[in-house]
Amino acid sequence: MGLKSSDQKQIEQTVGRMISAGRDIALAYFRQPDQGLANKLSDGFDPVTQADKEIELAFREILKAERPMDGILGEEFPPVASQSGYTWVLDPIDGTRGFISGTPTWGMLIALSDAQGPIWGAIDQPYTGETFMGGLGRAELRRAGQTTPLATRQTTTLADAILFTTFPEVGTANERAAFQRVSSVAKLTRYGMDCYAYGLLAAGQVDLVIEAGLNAYDIQAPIAVVEAAGGIVTNWKGGPAHAGGTVVAAANSDIYAQAIALLNQ
Structure with a gap:
């Protein structure tokens, strides 16, 4: 399923707003004593914080306003069926164990998928201010107002x-x-x-x-x-x-x- 250039522009604008809202929430909780920590498991440890829930809710509110026909598959809340053929796949904090430990190795994950799989995605690390973005013909890292291309390396052995x-x-x-x-x-x-x-x-x-x-x-x-x-x-x-x-x-x-x-x- 192809995206028109106008759709691509709207998607990037929507994602920009999602990242901005998510960063504000994440950084308000990161390395703070009260993170609203809970354990999803009765046998074992699978942490979730208040930031996980608030970020996903913020993402969903933006999508409801700007992409209401798209579906949503997120970690923390029930899925929303797609009416457009596109689904947003969201992990508000991937690496919650790192988040609660204070390491800057977690991130917010946002993907847009069709029936064949993801066509665009972002890995955003709020604390370092890095966004790794890929799809729709581009792969780039955005940080501190600068954009640089992403390219994997060619190690052969x-x-x-x-x-x-x-x-x-x-x-x-x-x-x-x-x-x-x-x-x-x-x-x-x-x-x-x-x-x-x-x-x-x-x-x-x-x-x-x-x-x-x-x-x-x-x-x-x-x-x-x-x-x-x-x-x-x-x-x-x-x-x-x-x-x-x-x-x-x-x-x-x-x-x-x-x-x-x-x-x-």
């Missing part, structure tokens, strides 16, 4: 690659073993970056992000950004990743092929 994942305990036991096969070959493995890792991949700083157990709202914005910057994002079997589950995001086809082969060994 896995032994020279930098690999990211969020948790050392990736997925199931079998998934952890598969991840370790890749990690044991990569030059460097780092942990705990959440969505910010995908921004670094799109910016040409790292080569791979491999994760498991994701939801659609965790990955659709990163898919749009990474692919627009020249990278590849699929599930571990090489299929579409926009519904979540396992994800491998690679800077280029060489690194991707080597990672996929080890994951499926």
Whole structure:
């Protein structure tokens, strides 16, 4: 489904307002003693803060006013059916564990998708003031009033690659073993970056992000950004990743092929 240039302009303006509103809320709570912290799980720990809820509500109010025919799939509140063929996929704070720990590695995720998956996305980090954007023919980083193009790097050998994942305990036991096969070959493995890792991949700083157990709202914005910057994002079997589950995001086809082969060994 194609977007007219007027639609693209409206979408970017709408997203700009969403990012501005979300940043104000996020920074009002970040590194503050009272974040309205709650745990979603009775057995385990899956945190949610007041900022998560307020940001998503702010996003939804803007979309209701400016894109009322579009659907919404968000982490914190029930979905809204699409009447236009387009759906906004929202994660108000991806990396809530990082948010409550005071690390600037969380972000707000905003994606616009059609029936085939994400066509545009943004990874916004309010504390550093960075927005990684991709889709609609562009991939760029906006920070401090400057816009620079995003492009993944061209490392060709896995032994020279930098690999990211969020948790050392990736997925199931079998998934952890598969991840370790890749990690044991990569030059460097780092942990705990959440969505910010995908921004670094799109910016040409790292080569791979491999994760498991994701939801659609965790990955659709990163898919749009990474692919627009020249990278590849699929599930571990090489299929579409926009519904979540396992994800491998690679800077280029060489690194991707080597990672996929080890994951499926």
